[in-house]
Amino acid sequence: MTQKLLLMAAGGTGGHMFPAQALAEEMLRRGWRVKLSTDARGARYTGGFPHMTEITQVSSGTFARGGLLAKALVAPKIAGGVASMAMAMRRDRPDVVIGFGGYPSIPALGAATLLGLPRMLHEQNGVLGRVNQLFATRVHHVACGVWPTELPEGANGIHVGNPVRAAVRERAAAAYIPPGDYPMSVLVMGGSQGARILSDVVPGAIAALPPEIRGHLRVSHQARDEDSARVSEFYAAQGITADVQPFFHDVPARMSEAQLVISRAGASSVADISVIGRPSILIPLAAAIRDEQTANARGLVEAGAAVLIPESALDTASLSEQIASVLSQAQGATQMAHAALDAGVPNATDRLVALVEHLAEEETE
Structure with a gap:
């Protein structure tokens, strides 16, 4: 049986990358291949990812920074990123594509939308980020870290919670020593x-x-x-x-x-x-x-x-x-x-995994 492939796309902040890391840890444990698509900023957070994660840096851009010339060059840069990602997906077809937010997730989500692949988002915050707002009605599910999350009409929101890294799960519900006259x-x-x-x-x-x-x-x-x-x-x-x-x-x-x-x-x-x-x-x-x-x-x-x-x-x-x-x-x-x-939602990772696996199964039925 061929190994299933999950392609994750995330921007360069810890807020996007930590839930992606948690999902990567569990999907690899379940025998999936996992690819991560990010930018140079995001690559700084990949040290904690399992070594079996295949990491690629993509070409994307943001309209939020830079002068007029920089902004004028963003659209061609993103289009190039989407085109090259679509070619890569044709060669190595993901079973599910999931975006965690941030501009570097645009190429993967854009290509998955063009190719009609199973795709979803995970939104960590109680309000959708710009990129997730753009794709919320173009994906099968929006997995929400905070509930309720403000969603556009037509988006299929499901509360899963925010996955935490294995190091956090190991300390889940650690005994609390109340404050007192000691250190x-x-x-x-x-x-x-x-x-x-x-x-x-x-x-x-x-x-x-x-x-x-x-x-x-x-x-x-x-x-x-x-x-x-x-x-x-x-x-x-x-x-x-x-x-x-x-x-x-x-x-x-x-x-x-x-x-x-x-x-x-x-x-x-x-x-x-x-x-x-x-x-x-x-x-x-x-x-x-x-x-x-x-x-x-x-x-x-x-x-x-x-x-x-x-x-x-x-x-x-x-x-x-x-x-x-x-x-x-x-x-x-x-x-x-x-x-x-x-x-808290300590089983958020399991809930997100179940959603990914369900989406992959729906596609094969």
Whole structure:
């Protein structure tokens, strides 16, 4: 029996790539071949993908950046990408094509649409991204990470949740140690776009905590390269133990040890927080065009698992007050951790796999 082939297409952010990685891990385990089509930015996130994943870089472009000339060259670039992808698909026909969003997914989805191949989307956020918006009514299914997701009329949306990587699943529902008068951990995550304001506000908010809380804290703080020296120096000057890095390769381990997570509300971060089950303070990215991060946070906030602070209301005093509120109430923090677990979808990968396999079977019937 011939091996089935899944072609995944994803743009160059962790939000798109982490769910793709989770799906690749499981489809390979089930005996499928898996190809990933991405761009140079996306290739930076492929280190964690199983080595059997066949990775190709594609030609695509975005109308969102650059001057008039750059924008004028985008359409021919995308058309070239679609044409070359269609030729590749004729040579090695995928059983299913799935797009995870981002401009680099256009060539694969465009070619699959032209050739009439089984195709679907996975949308991580509560609001469709531009590319997924474009293809939502041209695919068989839109697998939604957040529910409800705003969908155009005619799109077939199915709630599957956001798949998390194997390293996160291994820490699912890790025992929560409530805050107390012993060493406590706080994990601060800003994401690739939104780390600057957290680096500006969080250290001061932690320094302003009552001494009986601050004296027990260890902080893991994700900060951009250009901010990490000043953030480290500030924590050191305040006598706060802190590990400041631009990227943590062991986020699941740090999160499972944390009493509190302070984070942007990116889809992958929210999924990790809910699967591991931790209290959180979420600060949606104000620059997000569709305000998708507020939509992402809604489930945890409504469940009583997270405190939401809009970026416009974020300052040292208000954040310090919220941190103190969580870390001074062991029972309340434990309830938040349990509520996060209840809001999570730990089997999101299995649900997405079932959808992929069902789509492949429908095609062969």
